Each structure stands twice: as structure tokens, then as C-alpha cells.
Amino acid sequence: MVKWTDFERATIQDIFSKIDYDVVGPAALSRCLIVYPWTQRYFGGFGNLYNAAAITSNPKVAAHGKVVLAGMEKAVKNMDDIKTTYKELSVLHSEKLQVDPDNFNLLADCLTIVLAGQMGAAFTPEVHAAFQKFLAVVVASLRKQYH
Numbered sequence: 001m002v003k004w005t006d007f008e009r010a011t012i013q014d015i016f017s018k019i020d021y022d023v024v025g026p027a028a029l030s031r032c033l034i035v036y037p038w039t040q041r042y043f044g045g046f047g048n049l050y051n052a053a054a055i056t057s058n059p060k061v062a063a064h065g066k067v068v069l070a071g072m073e074k075a076v077k078n079m080d081d082i083k084t085t086y087k088e089l090s091v092l093h094s095e096k097l098q099v100d101p102d103n104f105n106l107l108a109d110c111l112t113i114v115l116a117g118q119m120g121a122a123f124t125p126e127v128h129a130a131f132q133k134f135l136a137v138v139v140a141s142l143r144k145q146y147h
Contacts, residue, residue, distance in 0.1 A: 025065030
């Protein structure tokens, strides 16, 4: 079980209370698909992903980016048991979708970059550290069902 300090818990909850899901989710997923183009193979049904402009204007990418953040909100609400919260998602991504688990880290990095850009000077090293710890737990929980 992960031990959260009061600062970490408050910081994560504060971040997610201020995130604009309509901006941050789509921007993070778009960045991941652009910077790491091999991740596009899991989104074959999303249509045109041929270049950055197509990706950033793709409504299916935007919608899935929002879904990702909504999934992360579940982790925020269950910070003391993220692994159980993500058990079904882990099974889905490992067994049905067969997503390379390293892609979770790539998306987490892209989310961090987008969030830092949104928060500006408020994204202090201490806030960054708390957010990275949260993302590490989320990624580990998603990877749990992989063999």
C-alpha cells in the first residue's frame, strides 16, 4: 500500500479539481500519439492520424483523452487502493487490447508536460514530485495484470 503525505494527497486532489478535462486530456493523448507515433497502432479505428494536425483535430482522440482523465479521477477518489480500482482496466489493456505497458509511462510523461504548461509557476518541484508519485502508482496499477 502506498503511503501518501497530507501534502501529496491535497496536491493531487487540487490538481484534478482544476484540470480542464476538455483541454488537458486531448492535449496529452495527442502529444503522445505525435511524439511516439508507434502508439497509434492501438487507435486504428480513430481514422486519420497521419500528421500532427490530423491528430490534434481528431474528435475520437479528444474524446479518448477525456476518458483517460476520467479514469485517472477514479484513482484520485481511491488513492488508498488504486490497484483494486484499476484491476478491470488492467485486465482490459493487457488481455483484450494488448497494449504495450510501456505506453502507460509515455502517456504519463505527456500528461506531465501538458499539466506543467497549464499550471505554469504553480507546478513547483514539490508539486511535480507529488504528481509523479501519483502517476507511478497509476502506471504500476495498470501494469499489474501483465505477465
